[in-house]
Amino acid sequence: MAGAVAGGTLVAGGMTGQAHAAAPGTAARFQFEEQPFSWQPHILDPEECAVAAYDGYWHKGFGCGYGVFYGIVGMMAEKYGAPYNQFPFSMLEVGKSGISGWATICGALLGGASAYALFWGRKERDPMVTELYRWYEQTAFPIYNPGTAAKGFAGDLPTSIAHSPLCHVSVSKWCYETGIAEKSKERSERCARITADVAKKAVEIMNAKQTGAFVVEHKTPESVEYCGSCHGAGKESPIVKGKMDCAPCHSGSEHTQDKYNNHP
Numbered sequence: 598m599a600g601a602v603a604g605g606t607l608v609a610g611g612m613t614g615q616a617h618a619a620a621p622g623t624a625a626r627f628q629f630e631e632q633p634f635s636w637q638p639h640i641l642d643p644e645e646c647a648v649a650a651y652d653g654y655w656h657k658g659f660g661c662g663y664g665v666f667y668g669i670v671g672m673m674a675e676k677y678g679a680p681y682n683q684f685p686f687s688m689l690e691v692g693k694s695g696i697s698g699w700a701t702i703c704g705a706l707l708g709g710a711s712a713y714a715l716f717w718g719r720k721e722r723d724p725m726v727t728e729l730y731r732w733y734e735q736t737a738f739p740i741y742n743p744g745t746a747a748k749g750f751a752g753d754l755p756t757s758i759a760h761s762p763l764c765h766v767s768v769s770k771w772c773y774e775t776g777i778a779e780k781s782k783e784r785s786e787r788c789a790r791i792t793a794d795v796a797k798k799a800v801e802i803m804n805a806k807q808t809g810a811f812v813v814e815h816k817t818p819e820s821v822e823y824c825g826s827c828h829g830a831g832k833e834s835p836i837v838k839g840k841m842d843c844a845p846c847h848s849g850s851e852h853t854q855d856k857y858n859n860h861p
């Protein structure tokens with residue numbers, strides 16, 4: 598332990614997760630990240646985490662980002678106490694509806710990636726995020742069914758594949774394909790179930806990472822391989838950022854054609 602007691606206060610040094618005792622206004626720049634990504638993960642039961650995540654979605658209306666994050670880190674807090682129980686979990690409410698209603702990244706995916714980032718820096722984490730996000734792009738949701746514990750809508754729900762990690766695409770496409778309104782109990786229930794699905798998958802990935810069994814299983818979409826053969830760092834068009842499936846937005850399908858003209 599590198600901390601030294603001076604005048605009765607613990608001087609900061611090597612105690613990530615503990616109080617830093619520098620007097621207000623005297624902290625050195627960036628001193629608060631001297632041990633980045635240093636929390637230790639635990640193996641969790643994916644099924645148990647899925648239930649917690651589903652309930653977390655409904656808890657005070659905190660939504661998908663909170664649900665997944667609590668379904669992972671909250672479970673460590675319940676089982677192991679500190680430092681996990683020190684996290685201000687409600688912070689993840691920001692992920693609701695794709696970050697404060699903007700329908701950008703699916704908040705459930707934000708919750709999963711954020712949990713990973715407590716334990717792993719980007720070199721370790723990025724492949725884990727890739728596996729989680731690719732799985733999300735390619736999977737028909739929702740899978741989880743809470744049965745009689747359903748809080749929004751009981752019974753089976755129709756599924757769709759988003760081909761995108763974006764809340765906007767994921768939700769709008771599901772509503773289009775099913776004819777169910779975005780503001781409906783069914784749609785909320787769908788997202789609560791996806792919150793459970795993402796927490797379960799995120800924990801399976803974390804468990805595999807901890808036992809050394811983690812591999813990226815989900816394949817890169819054809820579009821990303823093909824378009825990326827020219828659009829990418831060091832290629833003839835070095836201007837494109839990102840790893841998302843290009844097809845939903847650049848395929849010229851009826852969904853992405855001009856809706857400003859000759860449109861009902």
Ligand code: HEC
Nearest residue numbers: 820821823824825826827828833834835836843844847848
């Ligand atoms: C054989 C190489 C090649 C492939 C494959 C390729 N592009 Fe391009 N693309 C280019 C070049 C070169 C430009 C123009 C240069 C620039 O803007 O950097 C371009 C321009 C674009 C533009 C700018 C607007 C336009 O239409 O000119 C978009 C959008 C685009 N590409 C998307 C895609 C997508 C999506 C794919 C996969 C379906 C793809 N490209 C595959 C080479 C390619």
Ligand code: HEC
Nearest residue numbers: 763820821824825828837839840841842843844845846847
């Ligand atoms: C979520 C939708 C979405 C996805 C996914 C997506 N793009 Fe785009 N992309 C856009 C939009 C919107 C623009 C800005 C278009 C404009 O300039 O008006 C853009 C811009 C571009 C441009 C710059 C040229 C231009 O027309 O502005 C290229 C090149 C491009 N995208 C290629 C790709 C490739 C390759 C992929 C897959 C690796 C991809 N995009 C994934 C929506 C998307």
